[in-house]
Amino acid sequence: MGFALWVCTMPPHSPGHASIVALLEQEGTHPLRGVFQMVAFERGQLLTHPDDADYIFVVKTGCLRAFLLAFDRELSLAYLRQGDMFSTHTRLQMQASEPTELFMARRTAVERVSAAYPALQYALIHGLAKVLGQTMTLLEDLAFHHARGRIARYIVRSAAQAGIDLQRGQVVPLTLGMEEMAALLGTTRQTVSTEFNSMIREGAFARERRRALRLGDVTLLKNWASGDAIRGG
Template sequence: MIPQLPLLDLIDSEEGAGLRRIFHEKRLESGSLLRAPNGEDQVFIVRSGRIRVYFATPEQELSLGYLTATDMFSTHSRALLQATQATELLVARRDVLERQLGRYPALQATIVRVLAMVLSQAMTLIEDLAFHPVKRRIARYLLRSAARHKIPVAVDSLILVELSMEEIAALLGTTRQTASTELNAMIHAGGIARQGRRHIRICDPERLYLWAGADHPAGI
């Protein structure tokens, strides 16, 4: 019986030696695109770093989500895959990996978790583009970030903002300039404040909820 270890721990363990042999390591510099050779259908696991999953046209880019350590994804999709920082991957052919799914429950659990994350972000993006102005999208993003990191929505709470303004804009389906303008307007209105480079401080929780069009994070 294969133990149900976290995926990377399993791959690095003695019990996961057979699974480890079907992968090869790949390193990407920040900004590099991940491309499978000759259109080969590959599956990869992020060992470290971050991969952006997105669509792009000459005029606009839309992000579906970001993959970090232990996340798994496939090159066989229409989405583009880009390292947003130095990234290490474990890569395998999809058909070879599929034959291992029954033996390793950790593979199945990771696939389900990542697919749920990407689907959730896609649904959020569709809803935002169809129904919400940019200010509301930003407020909803901040409340989701607070909920993800278990930060209470209260006066002086600090929300960790892991993405750059350009990355946030692509995630919310707008331009960097528009996102920056709306965020600054929210700051000047007194609802939030910058706290260093990576945090937003909540000054007025009720106003933040009002901007988001919700009275609770579950509503966003």
């Protein structure tokens, strides 16, 4: 059943994630309910365990931010939402970026039952692929793009995730504020704010509302997203 082979190749945004949540939400004495417990987190709360055990979790509602932490800096790697599955026992910190409910289970318990539930395996691969994909994107951002290029790439990704074509007049919802965007793009909120407003002044887009923008000259955006290498920023 070498589904791990897919980790390297699977696109992160595959459909069908709600099935694992539906499976775990079933009432009664469903066997999985004995494996997973539901835990709630407030906004800002970290995912920690005193015994540092190895848990697998599924996001039921809300949003978890996976990030690296060093000194007093944070680098966000991914935002995990409903249906996303991942592990606590990594180098990554996890924090609820809004009120969040998780299904949690010890990894050893999940291993015992996973062969009988393909949806579990599918969810894990999907979660891994999502973080891996975002990790590669982040590496490209940090190694090859200046701040403006990273912002442009984030906007293009946000449009794609919302199923919106890159055309003048379209409204692109942004799920992150300035500070969160800075943490995801590996820079500071001052740099993001300054650059973002400069891009608006150059006509690439306009501010529609707090967390949405209306596209303007999309050629500018595309050029910044693709052509803006560190060379000749």
